[in-house]
Amino acid sequence: MAEDQSALRTLSEVVRERRLSLGLSTRALADRCVDLETGLAAVPRHYIERLEGDAPNLTPPRLPVLEALAVGLELPLSVLQDAAGYQFHGTTTQHLPDGKARVFVAEFEEFDEAEQEQILAMLQAFAAARRKKKD
Numbered sequence: 001m002a003e004d005q006s007a008l009r010t011l012s013e014v015v016r017e018r019r020l021s022l023g024l025s026t027r028a029l030a031d032r033c034v035d036l037e038t039g040l041a042a043v044p045r046h047y048i049e050r051l052e053g054d055a056p057n058l059t060p061p062r063l064p065v066l067e068a069l070a071v072g073l074e075l076p077l078s079v080l081q082d083a084a085g086y087q088f089h090g091t092t093t094q095h096l097p098d099g100k101a102r103v104f105v106a107e108f109e110e111f112d113e114a115e116q117e118q119i120l121a122m123l124q125a126f127a128a129a130r131r132k133k134k135d
Contacts, residue, residue: 010087011061011080016052018073026052033072035064042068060088094120 009017019029026048033043043065050058061069061084070077085091111119 008086008092009083010054011083012051012054012087014075014079014083015048015069015073018075019048019052022073029072031072033068035068036071043072060084094123 015029019026022029024032026045030041030043030045030048033048034040035042047061047065051061066080066084067077069075070080073080082093085093
């Protein structure tokens with residue numbers, strides 16, 4: 001079944017809500033957002049402030065920034081990837097019922113419920129056929 005569209009959150013919302021729930025300032029969060037390989041800070045405070053403020057023309061974060069945010073916010077990377085996809089690219093993440101695949105669907109929320117069900121069924125069938133082909 002299609003994901004509850006009211007649960008969709010932007011990266012800005014996820015970062016702001018999680019930072020506040022952890023009781024962190026933007027500076028403290030920036031200090032925690034490190035590259036796991038180098039241990040160096042990877043997300044400047046001003047980027048976090050602009051992200052939380054929904055600044056216009058904000059550059060979508062690249063994977064290393066999302067990884068560092070995941071460390072600082074103590075969240076799974078997939079949560080941040082899903083929220084960034086929704087905010088910056090208009091994609092909605094759908095998890096197939098078997099739990100073995102996650103897909104990004106552009107403008108998924110624009111489809112009615114029956115169409116969403118058909119899209120998910122098609123993706124699930126494709127994923128199953130691909131797994132069978134590999135075996």
